[in-house]
Amino acid sequence: MTASNAQVSRMLALVPYVQEHAGIPVADIAAEFGVEPRVIHRDLNLLVMTGVGKYGGELIDIDYDALETDEVVYLRDADFMSRPLRLTGSEAAALIVALRTLRASAEHAQIPIIDSALAKLESAALGTVSAPVDVHVDPVDPAIHQVVTSATNQQRRLRITYTGAARDERTDREVDPLRVFTSQGRLYLEAWCLSAEDLRFFRLDRIESAAETGDPVAGHGARPRELGARLFTPGSSGVDALLDVQPAGAWIVDEFDATVVSNDGGTLRVRLHAGDEEWLRRLALRHADVISVVEPASLAADVTSAARQALAAYDEVSPSKE
Amino acid sequence: MSRRKTERLLNLTWALMATRQHLTKDQIRESVAGYESNSDDAFDRMFERDKEELRELGVPIEAGEFADEMGYRISPDTAILPDLDLTPEEAAVIGLAAHVWEHSGLAGQSAQAIAKLKAVGVDVDTDAVGVAEPRLSAGEAAFDQVWDAVHARMPIRFSYQRPGHEPSTRTLEPWGVVNWRGRWYVGGFDRDRQAPRLFRLGRMSSDVSKAGPAGSYEIPEHTDWREVAYGLFGAPPTEAAVLRIRADRGHWLRRRAESVTTGADGFDEVHIRYGSVEDLAAEVASYGPDVLVVGPGPLRDATLRRLRRAAGAAS
Numbered sequence: 001m002t003a004s005n006a007q008v009s010r011m012l013a014l015v016p017y018v019q020e021h022a023g024i025p026v027a028d029i030a031a032e033f034g035v036e037p038r039v040i041h042r043d044l045n046l047l048v049m050t051g052v053g054k055y056g057g058e059l060i061d062i063d064y065d066a067l068e069t070d071e072v073v074y075l076r077d078a079d080f081m082s083r084p085l086r087l088t089g090s091e092a093a094a095l096i097v098a099l100r101t102l103r104a105s106a107e108h109a110q111i112p113i114i115d116s117a118l119a120k121l122e123s124a125a126l127g128t129v130s131a132p133v134d135v136h137v138d139p140v141d142p143a144i145h146q147v148v149t150s151a152t153n154q155q156r157r158l159r160i161t162y163t164g165a166a167r168d169e170r171t172d173r174e175v176d177p178l179r180v181f182t183s184q185g186r187l188y189l190e191a192w193c194l195s196a197e198d199l200r201f202f203r204l205d206r207i208e209s210a211a212e213t214g215d216p217v218a219g220h221g222a223r224p225r226e227l228g229a230r231l232f233t234p235g236s237s238g239v240d241a242l243l244d245v246q247p248a249g250a251w252i253v254d255e256f257d258a259t260v261v262s263n264d265g266g267t268l269r270v271r272l273h274a275g276d277e278e279w280l281r282r283l284a285l286r287h288a289d290v291i292s293v294v295e296p297a298s299l300a301a302d303v304t305s306a307a308r309q310a311l312a313a314y315d316e317v318s319p320s321k322e
Numbered sequence: 323m324s325r326r327k328t329e330r331l332l333n334l335t336w337a338l339m340a341t342r343q344h345l346t347k348d349q350i351r352e353s354v355a356g357y358e359s360n361s362d363d364a365f366d367r368m369f370e371r372d373k374e375e376l377r378e379l380g381v382p383i384e385a386g387e388f389a390d391e392m393g394y395r396i397s398p399d400t401a402i403l404p405d406l407d408l409t410p411e412e413a414a415v416i417g418l419a420a421h422v423w424e425h426s427g428l429a430g431q432s433a434q435a436i437a438k439l440k441a442v443g444v445d446v447d448t449d450a451v452g453v454a455e456p457r458l459s460a461g462e463a464a465f466d467q468v469w470d471a472v473h474a475r476m477p478i479r480f481s482y483q484r485p486g487h488e489p490s491t492r493t494l495e496p497w498g499v500v501n502w503r504g505r506w507y508v509g510g511f512d513r514d515r516q517a518p519r520l521f522r523l524g525r526m527s528s529d530v531s532k533a534g535p536a537g538s539y540e541i542p543e544h545t546d547w548r549e550v551a552y553g554l555f556g557a558p559p560t561e562a563a564v565l566r567i568r569a570d571r572g573h574w575l576r577r578r579a580e581s582v583t584t585g586a587d588g589f590d591e592v593h594i595r596y597g598s599v600e601d602l603a604a605e606v607a608s609y610g611p612d613v614l615v616v617g618p619g620p621l622r623d624a625t626l627r628r629l630r631r632a633a634g635a636a637s
Binding site: 004005006007008009010011012013014016017019020021032033034035046047049050051052053054060080081083084085086087088089090091092093094095097098099101102104105106107110113114116117120121123124126130131132133134135136137138149163164168169170179180181182183184185186187206208247250254281282283284285286287288289292303304306307308309310311312313314 | 324325327328329331332333335336337339340353354355375376378379380381382398400401402403404406407408409411412413415416418419420422423426428429430431432433434435436437438439440441442443453454455456457458469472473484487497498499500501502503504505522524525541555570571572573574576577604605607608609610611612614626627628629630631632633
């Protein structure tokens with residue numbers, strides 16, 4: 001949509017909104033419509049030039065005293081549009097896809113509410129809404145989801161058993177939940193971990209068991225962290241590795257935001273930053289068919305040694321030589 | 323669009339809303355500010371274009387007869403937002419939905435929709451429900467054009483770049499978009515390959531161009547475009563495997579185990595279901611000597627292939 005079409009579209013929603021909320025501050029209108037206050041001022045200045053006819057009495061009027069002294073808005077002579085138009089296809093599609101996203105991350109008991117809201121919204125739109133848009137969120141155990149959501153809403157402490165993502169470990173910990181959210185198609189719990197004494201993200205599908213301890217959460221003065229585009233932005237600490245990636249593994253470059261250093265006939269040399277050397281070692285073993293480690297030498301040696309130990313173990317379980 | 327045109331479109335909308343009877347073109351030309359100083363032809367063209375633009379903006383202009391002449395109006399019955407009778411909880415989830423988009427265009431569209439609902443007295447108090455707070459971003463350069471093309475059923479042409487490959491030009495009849503693991507994909511009929519294909523928006527160039535008019539193809543019936551995207555989600559776990567996992571290791575595999583039998587040699591025998599040989603082999607190999615495949619053979623071979631490559635890399 002062009003900027004000026006967007007202006008017409010916004011003003012069609014603005015006129016009934018301002019009438020329903022007589023005396024509303026310009027700043028509040030701007031926040032509601034997600035634009036700067038000066039945009040609303042420009043809209044209002046244009047609005048008073050319009051009306052049902054060309055003559056004085058037929059134009060929309062605004063209380064300029066109130067606007068100039070108190071920055072609040074009163075419209076007059078706009079009763080022909082005291083109620084908004086139905087939702088346009090684009091408005092309905094934006095909201096419907098957002099609701100589907102909520103639905104994909106919602107807990108079982110909330111799904112009927114979202115479904116009925118979706119049905120009512122579709123009836124509010126002009127014509128039929130086609131929104132061929134799907135948002136996938138990885139499923140999690142409904143019982144865990146329920147316990148975690150309820151503890152978060154009620155602000156109760158949880159005891160969880162968690163299987164780490166980077167390291168191969170399984171731990172029991174007590175956590176004070178802050179919020180449940182979805183990022184990159186997965187559900188997470190952000191909570192204060194009492195053993196780490198810090199905020200941690202927990203993937204819900206990696207929580208094996210969760211139960212309330214019976215205690216309320218304690219105030220740790222911690223606020224939810226701002227999420228970047230990628231959830232775990234590598235910091236300055238961690239490990240840098242140089243890898244050779246075969247053409248068949250080129251997807252790894254995008255998947256892990258690696259930087260391509262050179263391209264030798266399709267084999268890419270890439271630099272990858274990771275928080276943890278164990279994570280890198282497991283990545284290199286996992287995709288050993290398409291990745292080989294160039295640097296650091298210690299990582300390359302670790303990978304080789306782990307693979308040799310594994311091959312030796314196969315010789316034990318199956319005496320026939322490979 | 324000039325300021326004058328914006329004013330004219332609003333004037334036309336207000337006039338057509340305020341009237342009970344259909345307004346004829348002559349009446350419109352006479353009473354709506356902005357059409358005065360035009361020749362008959364110029365007025366006709368201008369009025370037709372304005373009508374079309376307003377329709378595209380979701381303003382339903384109705385044509386009808388008035389005193390044997392063709393006239394226009396906006397009928398409140400079809401145009402005005404009806405009462406939705408939302409429960410407080412339904413209103414609350416809609417309020418939450420308004421914050422899902424982290425994309426300025428779609429966030430703006432959602433905000434506008436919410437403003438319309440609030441103008442009919444809907445109270446969106448998001449504290450009424452505790453739902454996870456999802457965020458949907460769309461930083462891909464091609465997103466806006468693909469989103470519009472999908473909604474308009476408009477064929478598109480774009481340059482597609484897979485890492486390590488030369489970019490190629492593709493022509494697609496888009497059927498739908500899917501967000502998976504935070505990334506956007508578009509599925510549809512690839513005219514060059516003459517088959518359904520899935521493309522990742524992040525690998526498309528930003529200069530997506532129109533390859534045909536809107537509405538110029540049908541999405542084949544009985545074709546769920548999501549099936550095109552099915553490859554993303556992986557095969558369902560139907561095959562059975564037996565693994566030997568060192569005590570207190572391989573936790574993520576144990577999470578999915580059907581049974582675990584403790585062995586005397588420090589290894590447990592773990593039965594597990596899987597969908598893809600290669601995916602499970604990759605997972606097993608990642609644990610090195612802590613997880614070994616007992617069977618089936620193809621899984622063992624796929625795992626050994628990785629381990630041999632890893633073992634030989636430094637020799």
